[in-house]
Amino acid sequence: MTVPERLIDAATSLFAEKGFDRVAVQEIVERAGVTKGAMYHYFGSKDDLLREIYGRVLRMQQERLEKFAADTDPVAERLHAAAADVIITSVENYDAAKVFFRSVDSLPAEIRKDVRAERRKYHERFRALIEEGQAGGEFRADVPADLATHYFFGTVHHLGTWYRLDGPLKPEQLARHYADLLLASLRHQH
Amino acid sequence: MTVPERLIDAATSLFAEKGFDRVAVQEIVERAGVTKGAMYHYFGSKDDLLREIYGRVLRMQQERLEKFAADTDPVAERLHAAAADVIITSVENYDAAKVFFRSVDSLPAEIRKDVRAERRKYHERFRALIEEGQAGGEFRADVPADLATHYFFGTVHHLGTWYRLDGPLKPEQLARHYADLLLASLRHQH
Amino acid sequence: MTVPERLIDAATSLFAEKGFDRVAVQEIVERAGVTKGAMYHYFGSKDDLLREIYGRVLRMQQERLEKFAADTDPVAERLHAAAADVIITSVENYDAAKVFFRSVDSLPAEIRKDVRAERRKYHERFRALIEEGQAGGEFRADVPADLATHYFFGTVHHLGTWYRLDGPLKPEQLARHYADLLLASLRHQH
Amino acid sequence: MTVPERLIDAATSLFAEKGFDRVAVQEIVERAGVTKGAMYHYFGSKDDLLREIYGRVLRMQQERLEKFAADTDPVAERLHAAAADVIITSVENYDAAKVFFRSVDSLPAEIRKDVRAERRKYHERFRALIEEGQAGGEFRADVPADLATHYFFGTVHHLGTWYRLDGPLKPEQLARHYADLLLASLRHQH
DNA sequence: TATGAATGAGTTTTCATTCAT
DNA sequence: TATGAATGAAAACTCATTCAT
Numbered sequence A, B, C, D: 001m002t003v004p005e006r007l008i009d010a011a012t013s014l015f016a017e018k019g020f021d022r023v024a025v026q027e028i029v030e031r032a033g034v035t036k037g038a039m040y041h042y043f044g045s046k047d048d049l050l051r052e053i054y055g056r057v058l059r060m061q062q063e064r065l066e067k068f069a070a071d072t073d074p075v076a077e078r079l080h081a082a083a084a085d086v087i088i089t090s091v092e093n094y095d096a097a098k099v100f101f102r103s104v105d106s107l108p109a110e111i112r113k114d115v116r117a118e119r120r121k122y123h124e125r126f127r128a129l130i131e132e133g134q135a136g137g138e139f140r141a142d143v144p145a146d147l148a149t150h151y152f153f154g155t156v157h158h159l160g161t162w163y164r165l166d167g168p169l170k171p172e173q174l175a176r177h178y179a180d181l182l183l184a185s186l187r188h189q190h
Numbered sequence E: 001t002a003t004g005a006a007t008g009a010g011t012t013t014t015c016a017t018t019c020a021t
Numbered sequence F: 001t002a003t004g005a006a007t008g009a010a011a012a013c014t015c016a017t018t019c020a021t
Helices: A003-018 A025-032 A037-040 A046-068 A075-092 A094-102 A109-135 A145-162 A171-186 B003-016 B023-034 B036-041 B048-068 B074-091 B092-103 B109-136 B145-164 B171-186 C003-020 C025-033 C036-042 C046-069 C075-092 C096-103 C109-135 C147-163 C171-186 D004-019 D025-030 D036-042 D045-071 D077-093 D094-102 D107-135 D145-162 D171-186
Strands: none
Touching: A003 A025, A003 A037, A003 A046, A003 A094, A025 A037, A025 A046, A037 C036, A046 A075, A046 A094, A046 A109, A075 A094, A075 A145, A075 A171, A075 D036, A094 A145, A145 A171, A145 B171, A171 B145, A171 B171, B003 B023, B003 B036, B003 B048, B003 B092, B003 C147, B023 B036, B023 B048, B023 D171, B036 C171, B048 B074, B048 B109, B074 B092, B074 B109, B074 B171, B074 C003, B092 B145, B109 B145, B145 B171, B171 C109, C003 C025, C003 C036, C003 C096, C025 C036, C036 C096, C046 C075, C046 C096, C046 C109, C046 C171, C075 C096, C075 C109, C075 C147, C075 C171, C096 C147, C096 D045, C096 D107, C109 C147, C147 C171, C147 D025, C147 D145, C147 D171, C171 D145, C171 D171, D004 D045, D004 D094, D025 D045, D045 D094, D045 D107, D077 D094, D077 D107, D077 D171, D094 D145, D107 D145, D145 D171
């Protein structure tokens, strides 16, 4: 693995573990097995490492959502697949996801603005799926799609505080359950 | 308002805004309109302020949940009321709730342990309601109650990142929608 | 002496000796006999110390020049007295004067702008004296007053690189010689 | 232009602009359009660049002064010519002259010693001219020649802080005025 | 009760220089 | 000749906390 990759990995795991502000650059370079100078050769600052982590998560999530949303299956199936995929990838990149949700306020103001804008776009793409289902009559329309989207991503956000990769629940089970709950809450009740 | 109260209020709003680690004691005392010496007269440390905020939130949530859970209404109604109440109180104490969810890792290790233990008790009380509904046949049993509880509290946790008190959605509407979504996801589908 | 005064004195002598950029804050506080924290209690930054030194020199020189210029003696006498006084005060505040002339480029850009504006005002007040003598016919008019002013202040500027307080030449002698040379260069030649 | 020449030029302009200590090697090589490795191939250190700049200025000034001093014209004319020439060459090599006067304290101690010795020799050669005029009766003898020499070089030193090559005053005019002022201050007054 | 000067450990960052290629 | 990744020492600055008053 290259030095920058080792640094990103070390930073990701440490930021996930203790929070950006409680991690010293010294710890990051020690975990990566390099010196501080090397870090500043590749990254302009500690903030830069965080920015890079955000960039990677955003790019990955956007690509994957797009793939699922653009499919031709019925909307309920596409939403279920996309929701399950968010869970799976969040769990597979557990540390990065944790950092993503908890360290927004540690980003420099201008980057934070950009990140929020990208997240909003992502949120809107997801919401559009729900609206599509509501327009087509599959989903109940008495819940604002925007609110349902927040509702679901809240659960994703929260994963980092309780889910254990080494626990009894496999990522696929977790993902299916969560996607089921989302769909259940959107379907018409009898 | 007394000096300690002013300090707690100032600390709560600042911690909510920027995160515990990005707030200097100097800022807190300035916002509270007192001096550092005064703060250290009433609180042993900056950590102490955080601990106090956690204590208040925990005590309040536990009391309220107990009140709703101990009622004699049908379980679905009790769960709906309890869920809606969590939302309402979180929104009414927006800053404290934000701090509560985001600053666990800034607590000193031993306090963090206590806080987690209390939260677990709270979580279990809520889960017990769901299990009661599953045992009685009102709720679907194919979703682990523990997971559904996490699912719901994730949405509460997440509120702090998007809900705006001054937005168009009133707390009561928000609470009803969220409680509806929870109940909808637990009911049997047709 | 108070702590801020001790710090200013230590900084002045060290900046004069080695130049602002070659002096570590650690050296300053050691010479002042305090800790770094104490320095940052009184001064916002290392730059701040430099700014303060500039402010003091500027205030003193402006006041003194004004006093001499506003007199009612013949202009040649007033110019001679003012010129000699610049030398005397520069020599009496040797370190501060050295810093003043050599560290402009180490000032933060905005402060540098202010300092230059103040110096210009000072320069213009001095130049006005020369122009007064030219207008009255005492001084030769074939040398631009502005240029003569620069000419003289160059010699003051330069003092720091060669004059030794502990040398054979007393400040008063130095001052008289320099003021004589200035006046000589301005008088009509036979 | 060769690589070493480009490096010297880049270093000279940057040192003149910001001062030796505020210029990073990285900036120098960027302005010169080469890499750090290349610089360290030709120069042993950043100090080495500064030493080279001092060497060039010293050699040039010494040669030129010698040429003017060794002439057979009357001493007043030789001094006037030498003085004007110092101004002209300082202005023609504005950046190098600026560096020469302002960065002595950034030279490594031993080099600084050498540079000061060479400057002293130069100063003495100039002073000898004044003493020659005093011995011959052309110049007033009541001003120490040493002091008059410092007086004049102070003005040269100072040029870098106010003279603008693109201003209204041409180098030749400046040089003539300054040489005139020097001679005027040395002549007997009526 | 309250002040605020002072501490000192810890933080991020810079940068001249080296060296394997 | 030249590259540029990597080093490591030193720098400025922050901040929770203490303590004499």
